[in-house]
Amino acid sequence: MDIIIRANPEDVAAEAYEFVAAALTRKPDLTIGLATGRTPLGLYRLMRESRLDFSTARFFNLDEFAGLGQDHPASFHRYLAEQLLRWINVRSDHVRLLRGDSKDFRIECGGYEQAIRSCGGIDVQILGVGRNGHIGFNEPGSSLGSRTRIKTLEAQSIQEYASLFKSPDQVPRFCLTMGVGTIMEAKSVLLLATGREKADIVQRMIEGPVTAEVPGTALQFHPHGTVVLDEEAAQKLARREYWKWVYQNEWRVGM
Ligand code: F6R
Secondary structure, eight states: OEEEEESSHHHHHHHHHHHHHHHHHHOTTOEEEEOOSSTTHHHHHHHHHSOOOOTTOEEEESEEETTOOTTSTTSHHHHHHHHTGGGSOOOGGGEEOOOTTOSOHHHHHHHHHHHHHHTTOOSEEEEOOOTTSOBTTBOTTOOTTOOSEEEEOOHHHHHHTGGGSSSGGGSOSEEEEOOHHHHHTSSEEEEEEOSGGGHHHHHHHHHSOOBTTBGGGGGGGOTTEEEEEEHHHHTTOTTHHHHHHHIIIIITTTO
16 A cells, blocks of 8 residues: 555645546546545545546446435435536546435445446545445445445444434435445555544554454555545554655655
8 A cells, every 4th residue: 555644634635636637647538436425525626626527537436325315415426416526527427326215225236336347447446434444334344355235334434424414313224335345346546534533543444454343454455555644644653754755755756
């Protein structure tokens, strides 16, 4: 994994934007996997304000609440439309998001995996990490080889998403999520984490043992994984100074 530590969330967003823009320039028909949540908001702002040409790009997303239609204010469909997709020149038939209102979740999840395969796989998967170590909605204990499926949310995740709903008991108990195995098949993964509340889990994810108890640790096996952190999220990394040294020296002189 390449670990990049920047000063603050704005710099993290700028670094992530450079990553996506460079990948799109190299491959205009880039397939991008989108995350939702607080962390990628700065990146999506830069993407929608940019002049990047997404006309041949494709988009998938990581997860969706089971039972929510695409217009529900708390759905990830709605979030992605409002934060990114409606502002950029993407073709609507190039966007395939998980449908929380599908009648048969097994068919939906199988079809989703098939759709990813038919466009040649995801080139850049954007990720955040939950404080419990989830990536997508792969809660602790998820198989590291899991595929897109229905999952039961942990109480902590339900609590974290409660603000999106009128009351905590309205948060769906189930979600659809790409599996850890599905995420690991992306050609590159770009995980962002900011804020001191992520410092413990970031340390476990990067420096701890690989375990299904912290699904994000699977990324230690990814051949092209990049993690961009701000100082607060990186504060518990034992190798923090080393990663800064790598960034300052090796990456900038193109070694
Ligand atoms: C969102 C997702 C989650 C979030 C994670 C962090 O699509 O899959 O794994 O990335 O819960 O959320 P924030 O960024 O809100 O801290």
